[in-house]
Amino acid sequence: MRRPSGSIIAAPALACVLACAPAGPFTPALAREVAAATTGAASEVQANNLRRLFADDAGREEALDPLSALYRGDIADTAALARIYTAGLEREQLASAHRSRDALAGIRRAALSPDLQISYDVFAALKDEELASLRPEVRALTAVRPFNHFGGLHVEFPSLVAPGGVIAYEDEQDYQAALALYRVFPRMLDNAILRFREGLASGVVDPRLTVENMIGQIDAILARSGPESPFLQSLAQFPDAVPQSARPALRAAFASAVDGEVTPAYRRLRAFLAEEYLPSARDNVGLSQMKGGRDLYRLLIRRETTLPLEPDAVHRLGLSEVARIRRKMEGVQRELGASGDLDLFFDRLRDDPRFHPKSARQLAQGFARIGTEVDAALPRFFAQGPAAPLAIEPYPAYRARYEAGGSYAEGDPERRRPGVFFYNTYDLSHRFLSGMTTLYLHEAVPGHHLQISLARANAQLPPFQRYGDNSAFVEGWALYAETLGYDMGLYTDPLQHWGTLDDEMLRAMRLVVDTGIHAQGWSRAQAIDYMLANSGMGRSDAESEVDRYIATPAQALSYKIGALTFQRLRDKARRQLGDRFDIRGFHEAVLGSGALPLPVLETVVDRWIAARTER
The missing domain is CATH 1.20.58 (Methane Monooxygenase Hydroxylase; Chain G, domain 1)
Incomplete structure (x- = not known):
């Protein structure tokens, strides 16, 4: 007869309690002691089983994902790298994901500690996403590109x-x-x-x-x-x-x-x-116009946002956000001394040299100054700063033409390699001074560099949380980080206030344009025109953005969907906790478990609220 999970190890603990108990009747107190010992031993069995599963999966994933190891700077297994982009490797990856998901089903989540329950949930979501993406019918649409x-x-x-x-x-x-x-x-x-x-x-x-x-x-x-x-x-x-x-x-x-x-x-x-x-x-440029592309787009939305969203619903949300931000822009436009039609002001921003950098040096000095200001304000909002140094550099020349205005590349403290905030010096006359503050907040601190470096430094997390990079969390956090510039006092300059609204507008437009391209049949020209009509971005920026959405369907949705989730959860915590709400504690809670799927993030915040409500 099959024993219940954990009974073999739990039995010695029970025997010890009985043997060590003083002679006498089996009282209710002793019964509770026996039950606690038995439950504790069974919970430890489940925890150890889960940790072994994580370690086993990590070992298999390491062997089956040599490209990720290479990007992390680990010693490359050239034999494994030679299998990159092969169907045989993908079949092994699918079998590994099935093995891990089946093993996870045998572990009792309720017996785990709260932290391990979070890890259980994240792992389950990761394996479910892997299984969905590695199905042969899906790989027939993705692996061949x-x-x-x-x-x-x-x-x-x-x-x-x-x-x-x-x-x-x-x-x-x-x-x-x-x-x-x-x-x-x-x-x-x-x-x-x-x-x-x-x-x-x-x-x-x-x-x-x-x-x-x-x-x-x-x-x-x-x-x-x-x-x-x-x-x-x-x-x-x-x-x-x-x-x-x-x-x-x-x-x-x-x-x-x-x-x-x-x-x-x-x-x-x-x-x-x-x-x-x-x-x-x-x-054509949209997935809906590619063989099998319509269903693939829905799967990609789920993967990138961690939520089961319909393209039409995302499109409507984007239109609503664009309208809301336009109203705010009209107010800042007046602060900048301009009146009249907002579309005309967009054109003025594009053409007036006062709004554009004159040299790469001007950008370098400006980002250095912003970094100093952010460092001074950071302790009011975070209990801990970045766990690794940061470098600020222009893109290499061969990359700049095809890149956005900025990006982040994580570092490796063990190899004395800092994280890098890259900014773009290509086509300076079409770059904007107004977006410098919000770009730094997003790519550097408290955005990507802070979040990623803290996760990497947290050795208590399982590797899939420590090195996780789900876009809804990582990009959602970075866009949320931009909004902290208001409370930091970084947007008192109307030009920088305009810049953060313009960047927020960019993320709202992405909801409209990405779904427009891949679900509603928009052309590249139609997408570019929409972005130029609703922001002050330059044409070269609009073109590179749209080309990015064409190449990476649904990824651009993650920013706004994630940021709105962070904002909603913060407002929820502030509303429920009142005077007990602490922004430093909230940030510590949401960043303390690595990059989480948004439903798991909500669980973390709910637990944080409950713990403070009970005090």
């Missing part, structure tokens, strides 16, 4: 292997590790070509726009040859730990790897995209 112009190994690899990337370049072993990556990189690109070809055969292909942008990116990489090549920059200055006698051989090996393997691999990819793939690429 392995990367695009907005993100992918083809454009990110140069930054990964350049100084300041994932390799420390502190000794000869680091240089050999880079060479190993150079040698496996062509295999990864060739695998991607094979997957693209599968899509050609099945009729599942990317839009022409995305393909043309990828070709442009490859051209920009290939144009940087010789000492300017990102693949040779590590040779410019060797560390003392690399012997003089070893340096000539390393230079020769790097030149051979770049000229004989890396560069030809890029040329093969470019030739394939330009000569085979582009002629069959889609002229």
Whole structure:
């Protein structure tokens, strides 16, 4: 007969209680003591089973996701990297997710501590999402489009292997590790070509726009040859730990790897995209116009927002938010000394040189000043600051044209690699001074850098929480962080107040435009026109934003959906706690468990409210 879970370990604890109890009748007090010991032992069994499952899953995931390990800066398993973009690897990933989800079903959630219940819920949500995304019918629509112009190994690899990337370049072993990556990189690109070809055969292909942008990116990489090549920059200055006698051989090996393997691999990819793939690429840009795309878009909305939202409902929410923010903009417009039609003011912002940076130096100095101001205000809102240093840098030249106004790349304190807030100096006449404060708050502190560095530093969390990056939480938090600029006093300048409204408008427009493109058949031109009609953003920014939504459907929805959730939960806590509400405590609660699915985040906040209500 099968024993109930935990009974084998619980029995000795029960025996100990009975054996150690004084002789006498079995009283109610003793019964409670026995019950508590039995329950405690059973709970520990469930907790240990859950921790073992987490460790087992992490080991399997590490082996089955070498690309993530590479991005984290871990030692690369080149044999595993050679399997990137292959169907065999995806089948193993699906089997692993099934194994973990089945094992989780055998663990009694109610027997776990509150913190472990949160981990249980996050793990369940992650595995359910993996199972949904790895279904063969879904992979037939996604795996055959392995990367695009907005993100992918083809454009990110140069930054990964350049100084300041994932390799420390502190000794000869680091240089050999880079060479190993150079040698496996062509295999990864060739695998991607094979997957693209599968899509050609099945009729599942990317839009022409995305393909043309990828070709442009490859051209920009290939144009940087010789000492300017990102693949040779590590040779410019060797560390003392690399012997003089070893340096000539390393230079020769790097030149051979770049000229004989890396560069030809890029040329093969470019030739394939330009000569085979582009002629069959889609002229339309929306998922609803791609084979199987309508159902895929719903799945992507669920993945990116962690909520079961319908495209039409998201579209209506976006229209409502756009109207609300426009009303606020009209008030700030008057503070800036302008009256009349808001659309005309948008045009004035685009054309008036006073609103645009004159040099890259002006941007660098401005972001440094904003960082100092934020650091001074931070203790009023957070009990703990970032757990890692931050660098502020412009995008490398080969990336800038295809990037947004700014972004964040996390660092690695163990390798003395800081987090980096990148800002864009391409096409300065169309960048805006007004958006500097809100951009810093989003990408740096208290946005991405603070949230991500605190999660990474929390060794008590399971790896999937510590390194989790679900977009609804991470991007939702960063947009919420922008709103803290009001209480920090950073938007008293009407120009910076306009800037944060303009950025909030951007995230509201995303709800309209993303769903418009992928569910309602909008064209690229229609999407760009809508963004220009409802914000002061420059045309180049609007174009790059729309091209991003085309390449990464539903991801842009996560910002506003997540931020509205953070704001709603904060208002809920303030309303229920009254004078007992503490903003530092609220922020500590929402950031203390890593990046959570939004339904789990609500559970965390409800528990935090309940704990303070009972005091």
